Amino acid sequence: xxxxxxxxxxxxxxxxxxxxxxxxxxxxxxxxxxxxxxxxxxxxxxxxxxxxxxxxxxxxxxxxxxxxxxxxxxxxxxxxxxxxxxxxxxxxxxxxxxxxxxxxxxxxxxxxxxxxxxxxxxxxxxxxxxxxxxxxxxxxxxxxxxxxxxxxxxxxxxxxxxxxxxxxxxxxx
Amino acid sequence: xxxxxxxxxxxxxxxxxxxxxxxxxxxxxxxxxxxxxxxxxxxxxxxxxxxxxxxxxxxxxxxxxxxxxxxxxxxxxxxxxxxxxxxxxxxxxxxxxxxxxxxxxxxxxxxxxxxxxxxxxxxxxxxxxxxxxxxxxxxxxxxxxxxxxxxxxxxxxxxxxxxxxxxxxxxxxxxxxxxxxxxxxxxxxxxxxxxxxxxxxxxxxxxxxxxxxxxxxxxxxxxxxxxxxxxxxxxxxxxxxxxxxxxxxxxxxxxxxxxxxxxxxxxxxxxxxxxxxxxxxxxxxxx
Ligand SMILES: Cc1cc2nc3c(=O)[nH]c(=O)nc-3n(C[C@H](O)[C@H](O)[C@H](O)COP(=O)(O)OP(=O)(O)OC[C@H]3O[C@@H](n4cnc5c(N)ncnc54)[C@H](O)[C@@H]3O)c2cc1C
Ligand code: FES
Ligand code: FES
Numbered sequence: 001x002x003x004x005x006x007x008x009x010x011x012x013x014x015x016x017x018x019x020x021x022x023x024x025x026x027x028x029x030x031x032x033x034x035x036x037x038x039x040x041x042x043x044x045x046x047x048x049x050x051x052x053x054x055x056x057x058x059x060x061x062x063x064x065x066x067x068x069x070x071x072x073x074x075x076x077x078x079x080x081x082x083x084x085x086x087x088x089x090x091x092x093x094x095x096x097x098x099x100x101x102x103x104x105x106x107x108x109x110x111x112x113x114x115x116x117x118x119x120x121x122x123x124x125x126x127x128x129x130x131x132x133x134x135x136x137x138x139x140x141x142x143x144x145x146x147x148x149x150x151x152x153x154x155x156x157x158x159x160x161x162x163x164x165x166x167x168x169x170x171x172x173x
Numbered sequence: 174x175x176x177x178x179x180x181x182x183x184x185x186x187x188x189x190x191x192x193x194x195x196x197x198x199x200x201x202x203x204x205x206x207x208x209x210x211x212x213x214x215x216x217x218x219x220x221x222x223x224x225x226x227x228x229x230x231x232x233x234x235x236x237x238x239x240x241x242x243x244x245x246x247x248x249x250x251x252x253x254x255x256x257x258x259x260x261x262x263x264x265x266x267x268x269x270x271x272x273x274x275x276x277x278x279x280x281x282x283x284x285x286x287x288x289x290x291x292x293x294x295x296x297x298x299x300x301x302x303x304x305x306x307x308x309x310x311x312x313x314x315x316x317x318x319x320x321x322x323x324x325x326x327x328x329x330x331x332x333x334x335x336x337x338x339x340x341x342x343x344x345x346x347x348x349x350x351x352x353x354x355x356x357x358x359x360x361x362x363x364x365x366x367x368x369x370x371x372x373x374x375x376x377x378x379x380x381x382x383x384x385x386x387x388x389x390x391x392x393x394x395x396x397x398x399x400x401x402x403x404x405x406x407x408x409x410x411x412x413x414x415x416x417x418x419x420x421x422x423x424x425x426x427x428x429x430x431x432x433x434x435x436x437x438x439x440x441x442x443x444x445x446x447x448x449x450x451x452x453x454x455x456x457x458x459x460x
């Protein structure tokens with residue numbers, strides 16, 4: 001067992017972990033932060049994405065011991081003072097989820113993306129979410145949700161629902 | 174899925190990692206980005222009893238652009254992608270890295286791990302082969318240099334000794350009249366290469382090909398240079414016609430693999446197509 005100290009969503013935790021404990025199990029089982037999901041467990045689906053020292057990582061593919069001394073943000077750390085994060089608001093407003101299983105990972109990957117690129121193109125959003133699989137939505141509304149959040153975070157008015165489709169139509173006519 | 178139990182050591186220096194390797198021998202594995210090793214351990218395809226984590230070794234995370242480009246083995250894909258200096262000196266690295274995995278894989282995965290693992294479908298091995306890189310390894314007897322041409326031995330096997338650490342990758346900068354490119358046919362579910370082709374060319378002032386290095390990945394048991402194609406290119410024109418003809422020179426003897434994603438015959442056909450595309454793109458970058 002190794003003693004680790006990790007700051008999660010601003011709060012410091014000290015715990016004993018086995019070398020083989022995965023970060024996702026540490027977060028879920030030891031800290032009770034079950035917002036971070038386990039989907040594939042083979043590093044492909046992104047349901048387990050958290051932000052570690054400013055970069056998004058798949059927490060099923062990082063050892064808990066490797067997070068010693070790290071700062072971690074999970075989906076539970078997105079909302080502040082009871083107010084939804086613009087990304088969460090975007091997923092709500094633009095219907096960016098159906099079953100919601102992929103959503104915590106989607107949110108954290110999108111969070112990382114917008115930290116690094118506050119004004120991404122649609123293509124950049126899709127490329128930035130390549131590590132996250134969604135079996136419900138078909139991704140369209142997830143992209144709209146991220147666009148909504150990006151606009152909000154830049155203090156701009158999000159494009160109205162259907163805006164893109166109108167543009168496409170007007171180009172065609 | 175949880176890996177089988179192991180002892181975990183965090184190495185803070187190359188010397189410490191080497192000492193731990195010497196101490197634990199065959200039982201031990203180096204942990205770099207962990208994005209090949211940990212998935213394999215979770216599936217119990219690998220079960221080392223000792224893991225030596227080299228993430229804390231700051232000196233192995235570096236990109237230096239001088240007469241040559243030297244990259245520390247622990248440099249992540251994301252750092253390679255975000256280095257403006259590297260992009261100017263060797264744009265093909267970012268071109269290839271942007272096609273690897275996804276942002277989370279790129280945040281953790283390292284250039285050293287990609288080479289040392291020698292996954293037959295990994296992308297960077299082909300690029301480093303085409304660029305003619307030199308690898309530096311450190312072991313109990315000291316430091317040695319390994320030409321990338323002598324590095325890949327077989328599937329998941331390199332010429333690194335079990336007690337050695339890959340520390341640095343040295344690459345020539347792109348000179349005048351030179352260009353390089355990497356193109357990849359993606360297996361849509363995994364994102365790995367069904368066929369990946371990397372090309373480096375040097376053109377003469379009259380547009381003929383002065384020198385070329387071409388390498389493929391994904392198609393066979395190990396990343397491999399296509400010397401027949403290189404020989405067919407050199408001295409010839411850099412036209413689409415000449416490149417197409419040279420790409421057909423892929424040897425029938427070249428060992429390729431077939432699997433549920435693509436048969437051996439299909440891969441052989443695609444090797445020619447992607448080789449041609451890579452060379453044409455490299456020529457465009459050179460001119
Ligand atoms: C979902 C997913 C998608 C991926 N897609 C792609 C893709 O499209 N293209 C691609 O090329 N790769 C892909 N990968 C693999 C990824 O690039 C790995 O990160 C990489 O192959 C290994 O690098 P690593 O730093 O993670 O090494 P690790 O997994 O830590 O190590 C791999 C092996 O190399 C050894 N090793 C590592 N560093 C050293 C060193 N310095 N000296 C000696 N031995 C060392 C280790 O002991 C281990 O045996 C993907 C991985 C995942 C999980
Ligand atoms: S659970 Fe980690 S990537 Fe799917
Ligand atoms: S909303 Fe169901 S998996 Fe994405």
